[in-house]
Amino acid sequence: xxxxxxxxxxxxxxxxxxxxxxxxxxxxxxxxxxxxxxxxxxxxxxxxxxxxxxxxxxxxxxxxxxxxxxxxxxxxxxxxxxxxxxxxxxxxxxxxxxxxxxxxxxxxxxxxxxxxxxxxxxxxxxxxxxxxxxxxxxxxxxxxxxxxxxxxxxxxxxxxxxxxxxxxxxxxxxxxxxxxxxxxxxxxxxxxxxxxxxxxxxxxxxxxxxx
Amino acid sequence: xxxxxxxxxxxxxxxxxxxxxxxxxxxxxxxxxxxxxxxxxxxxxxxxxxxxxxxxxxxxxxxxxxxxxxxxxxxxxxxxxxxxxxxxxxxxxxxxxxxxxxxxxxxxxxxxxxxxxxxxxxxxxxxxxxxxxxxxxxxxxxxxxxxxxxxxxxxxxxxxxxxxxxxxxxxxxxxxxxxxxxxxxxxxxxxxxxxxxxxxxxxxxxxxxxx
DNA sequence: CGCCGAACAGGACACTTGTCCTGTTTCTGA
DNA sequence: TCAGAAACAGGACAAGTGTCCTGTTCGGCG
Numbered sequence: 001x002x003x004x005x006x007x008x009x010x011x012x013x014x015x016x017x018x019x020x021x022x023x024x025x026x027x028x029x030x031x032x033x034x035x036x037x038x039x040x041x042x043x044x045x046x047x048x049x050x051x052x053x054x055x056x057x058x059x060x061x062x063x064x065x066x067x068x069x070x071x072x073x074x075x076x077x078x079x080x081x082x083x084x085x086x087x088x089x090x091x092x093x094x095x096x097x098x099x100x101x102x103x104x105x106x107x108x109x110x111x112x113x114x115x116x117x118x119x120x121x122x123x124x125x126x127x128x129x130x131x132x133x134x135x136x137x138x139x140x141x142x143x144x145x146x147x148x149x150x151x152x153x154x155x156x157x158x159x160x161x162x163x164x165x166x167x168x169x170x171x172x173x174x175x176x177x178x179x180x181x182x183x184x185x186x187x188x189x190x191x192x193x194x195x196x197x198x199x200x201x202x203x204x205x206x207x208x209x210x211x
Numbered sequence: 212x213x214x215x216x217x218x219x220x221x222x223x224x225x226x227x228x229x230x231x232x233x234x235x236x237x238x239x240x241x242x243x244x245x246x247x248x249x250x251x252x253x254x255x256x257x258x259x260x261x262x263x264x265x266x267x268x269x270x271x272x273x274x275x276x277x278x279x280x281x282x283x284x285x286x287x288x289x290x291x292x293x294x295x296x297x298x299x300x301x302x303x304x305x306x307x308x309x310x311x312x313x314x315x316x317x318x319x320x321x322x323x324x325x326x327x328x329x330x331x332x333x334x335x336x337x338x339x340x341x342x343x344x345x346x347x348x349x350x351x352x353x354x355x356x357x358x359x360x361x362x363x364x365x366x367x368x369x370x371x372x373x374x375x376x377x378x379x380x381x382x383x384x385x386x387x388x389x390x391x392x393x394x395x396x397x398x399x400x401x402x403x404x405x406x407x408x409x410x411x412x413x414x415x416x417x418x419x420x421x422x
Numbered sequence: 423c424g425c426c427g428a429a430c431a432g433g434a435c436a437c438t439t440g441t442c443c444t445g446t447t448t449c450t451g452a
Numbered sequence: 453t454c455a456g457a458a459a460c461a462g463g464a465c466a467a468g469t470g471t472c473c474t475g476t477t478c479g480g481c482g
Contacts, residue, residue, distance in 0.1 A: 011429090013479065033337070037338065051431080051471085052474095053429070057429090125397075132397070140396075174384045176387065184336050185351075190384060193377045196377065197378060201415075204412075224448050262461080263445095264460050266460095271441075
């Protein structure tokens with residue numbers, strides 16, 4: 001008499017795993033389609049999760065969005081920018097390597113979804129103060145990593161004409177903007193062009209210190 | 212006996228006026244909150260229009276979005292970038308003027324909503340091919356105007372070391388990216404910093420022609 | 423073994439979304 | 453003057469939206 005709604009025999013509790021699948025699905029969807037353009041229903045389906053599970057791990061959509069920025073976007077910046085900068089022979093080479101790797105990756109996959117951080121930044125910065133704070137922190141970490149690398153070069157006698165903080169801001173801005181142009185044209189050319197222009201600026205900046 | 216639903220006595224047909232109010236409201240909302248975050252209901256209320264009127268002028272939301280890009284975003288780029296470039300004494304001064312005017316405007320109003328073109332570009336480029344084509348056209352017109360101004364300078368013997376097209380790409384990218392950073396930090400500083408770095412690059416580029 | 427909280431199932435819920443439809447009013451041209 | 457089209461009113465509509473709620477099951481601990 002009592003309803004027995006499919007015993008769900010194979011279920012096994014896996015909090016970390018399910019949470020990871022949810023954040024992965026959300027990261028992919030938010031950074032390609034956008035935050036508002038992605039529905040919770042799609043995420044549930046993509047991650048193979050039910051409403052109850054989703055609600056348990058992330059009570060609101062905003063919680064999921066914050067987790068995406070903190071756990072995925074920050075790592076993406078770390079992986080594509082900060083690590084290459086660390087392992088390169090100079091700031092200039094590290095910057096070129098980062099640009100080049102991403103441009104090649106875009107050309108390989110044939111579509112440009114844009115910079116994950118930038119995508120979420122423009123959509124959510126004014127939407128919610130918590131989002132804004134998280135995003136700003138990632139931008140700042142990125143910028144500071146580049147500036148620090150330039151300072152290291154200066155200590156070694158390179159790039160004496162560059163203002164580390166100011167030029168790092170330019171690098172981040174040029175990359176973000178170039179990616180926006182690349183997304184609009186669905187072509188990696190703006191990235192390659194900006195990389196080359198930045199290289200030229202750094203090369204000329206190797207002279208005497210700035211005013 | 213027959214229903215007489217408020218005779219609406221004061222009504223006067225004003226197609227152009229109502230259409231303009233609708234596009235104005237949509238431009239303001241799309242560029243500050245975003246396309247998907249803005250509802251048709253809000254736009255109706257803001258523009259003082261009814262569903263019938265909105266549906267008459269813009270059958271779908273996409274039609275309204277395309278009108279915003281074509282009739283407002285393109286004009287905004289014209290006004291804030293192309294005109295200043297035309298009236299300046301040199302490309303460098305025009306670029307500085309554009310950056311400076313916008314940074315001052317942001318500081319005056321105390322909030323950074325971001326570059327209208329960039330906001331819509333990141334949200335809609337991958338959402339719909341028609342949007343992407345419109346946005347790409349605006350980007351290209353913007354970039355080409357800068358390149359053309361640099362070519363004019365070269366013809367006059369200035370900035371001989373600059374590649375007009377490549378540097379114009381860098382300018383557009385730096386501005387777009389700086390605006391994204393400004394939006395995330397709610398501070399115009401990235402704009403001013405990038406403007407100064409671009410000025411330095413142009414100054415150093417006044418030497419011998421590039422390789 | 424018994425137990426209890428965490429993990430998850432599955433659907434109800436109220437609300438909003440964009441679009442469309444039927445009328446009514448205004449304007450233009452013949 | 454008088455159709456007839458364009459401009460607009462106002463609400464209906466289905467299809468979603470995000471969130472919440474009541475159960476059921478798993479897993480560790482005494």
